[in-house]
Amino acid sequence: MYKADIKVVDCTVRDGGLMNKWQFDDKFVKGVYNACVEAGVDYMEIGYISSEKAFNRNEVGPWKFCADSDLRRIMGNNDTNLKISAMADIGRIDFDDIPPASDSLIDMMRVACYAHQTDKAIELAHHCMDKGYETTINLMAVSKVNERDLDEALSDIAQSRVPVFYLVDSFGSMYCETTEHLLKKYKAALPDKEIGIHAHNNMQLAMSNTITALMGGVTYLDATLLGMGRGAGNCPIEILTAFLKNPKYRLLPLLKAIQEEVLPWQQKIDWGYHVPYLVTGALNEHPRSAMAWMDSERKDDFVGFMKEMHDYE
Known part of the structure; x- marks a missing residue:
C-alpha cells in the first residue's frame, strides 16, 4: 500500500499515558523515540502541553506538560527527520503556556476539541500557527455529534487557516461504513485541507477503519506501539507499518521497542481489546x-x- 504523501504519527506516549497518568520513565520514552527515528515514523506525539494550573505534577507525569527541559533530556536537539507533536485540550491550556516554535522542540500542536468548542479550537490553532507551529484540529467524539452541529463545525473549520482536520473515533464505535461516510463528508466540506484518522480499537476495527480512511484519501495516520492507548487502545503501528509496504518505514525498530519497553507495561495496565x-x-x-x-x-x-x-x- 505505497503512497508517497502518507504521514505516520506515533501516539504511544501521549495516548498510552491516559492509562497510567503519563508516569513513564525516561528509558521508556527514549525507547519509543529511538524506535520512531529508526523506523522512519514521521511524527511522535510525546504528550500533552497543558497549563500547570490545570494539573498537579504530583499526580501526573511530565508528559502531561511537555516542558522543554524534559523534551531535551530525551532527545537532545532532535537532530533527526522525526517531528515532535504535542496535543492541547481546549480549556486545559492558556495561550501564554505555548512558547514560540523557535524556542521549542515541538513541531506540531494538535488541538483537541468537542463540536461545541470548535470556535475556541480554531482560535488556539491560529495562535499556534502564528507562533510558528504546524497544527491540526482533532474533533473528538464525532460519533455523538448530530448532523447539524457537525455541518456547522465543518463550516467553521473550512473558513479557518488550519491545514489538517482529524476524523477521530473516540469511543471505538465506528464501523467502516461510518468511517467512509464521515470521510466523504469531511472531504466535501474541506476540499483544501488534509484529513487525518485516529481510531480506537473497542471492536477490533481500528486497523480496518484506518485502512478504509487511507483508501479514501486520508494522509495522516495515527497509531501506537502494540496499540497502547486509552481503554481498548489504538491502531497498532506495527500492523500499519507492515500493511503500508513503504520502504520509508522499518518494522524491526518498532518490534524492538515493543519487546523491550511496551510488553512490560502489559503486566501493570490493561489496555487493548477486552x-x-x-x-x-x-x-x-x-x-x-x-x-x-x-x-x-x-x-x-x-x-x-x-x-x-x-x-x-
Whole structure:
C-alpha cells in the first residue's frame, strides 16, 4: 500500500499515558523515540502541553506538560527527520503556556476539541500557527455529534487557516461504513485541507477503519506501539507499518521497542481489546465506565457489565 504523501504519527506516549497518568520513565520514552527515528515514523506525539494550573505534577507525569527541559533530556536537539507533536485540550491550556516554535522542540500542536468548542479550537490553532507551529484540529467524539452541529463545525473549520482536520473515533464505535461516510463528508466540506484518522480499537476495527480512511484519501495516520492507548487502545503501528509496504518505514525498530519497553507495561495496565470495551464501543459510549469496571474485582463479569450498561432486567 505505497503512497508517497502518507504521514505516520506515533501516539504511544501521549495516548498510552491516559492509562497510567503519563508516569513513564525516561528509558521508556527514549525507547519509543529511538524506535520512531529508526523506523522512519514521521511524527511522535510525546504528550500533552497543558497549563500547570490545570494539573498537579504530583499526580501526573511530565508528559502531561511537555516542558522543554524534559523534551531535551530525551532527545537532545532532535537532530533527526522525526517531528515532535504535542496535543492541547481546549480549556486545559492558556495561550501564554505555548512558547514560540523557535524556542521549542515541538513541531506540531494538535488541538483537541468537542463540536461545541470548535470556535475556541480554531482560535488556539491560529495562535499556534502564528507562533510558528504546524497544527491540526482533532474533533473528538464525532460519533455523538448530530448532523447539524457537525455541518456547522465543518463550516467553521473550512473558513479557518488550519491545514489538517482529524476524523477521530473516540469511543471505538465506528464501523467502516461510518468511517467512509464521515470521510466523504469531511472531504466535501474541506476540499483544501488534509484529513487525518485516529481510531480506537473497542471492536477490533481500528486497523480496518484506518485502512478504509487511507483508501479514501486520508494522509495522516495515527497509531501506537502494540496499540497502547486509552481503554481498548489504538491502531497498532506495527500492523500499519507492515500493511503500508513503504520502504520509508522499518518494522524491526518498532518490534524492538515493543519487546523491550511496551510488553512490560502489559503486566501493570490493561489496555487493548477486552469485552467491557467492546460493550461501550457497541453502545457508542465513553470508555470511562469500562475502564472503571476493568479496575474492579468484577473485570471478568462481562454479563454483569452489559446488564449495567444496558439496563437489562
